[in-house]
Amino acid sequence: MIAPGTEVKVKLDWPELRGPCHIRTPHYLRGAKGVVERHLGRFANPEDLAFMRPAAILNLYHVRFAVAELWPDGHANDSVVVELFEPWLETA
């Protein structure tokens, strides 16, 4: 489990290039750095549920990102909080 306050990097991965998939990690976040806000619980992996495959139970987190780091014209104090599953997060 990743503790709140931990800096994480979203995996720079593009499963949509490898064929049919269902991913809930937005395109604009790949490779972005954020901070874990809180653990939301454990949920079956939607990437498998979408294909009716047996699904692993994964930790889900709220992760906060500075908008200015995602988009060049983002305001300095704005941030976005996104739900992300643990396999998408890399810790330093």
Next chain:
Amino acid sequence: METTSPPRAHHDMGGISKFMCETVDIAPHELTDFDRQVDAIRSLLGGKGLMSADHLRRGIEAIPEETYHRLSYYQRWMRSIVDQVITAGVITEAELRAALEQG
């Protein structure tokens, strides 16, 4: 990052610059009878273990881009549901066509 990233899937629209010029419609939408029926069919398929919410979403994301943008929210659901019930053999394409012709 935008210039070096591979292309996004067409449904993955978060943060695209188009919405800096185009107002996002956030007004509540009145549900039509069609919308309610589609929702009910998805619930029935869910209850019978034939279609999860994630499965529905994958089917919606698989709709070709041009069609995707032409369809309403629940029309996209219907398209995904039809693909699934035919693939799972719940109904055949011939049965669907016959039912549509009967009206």
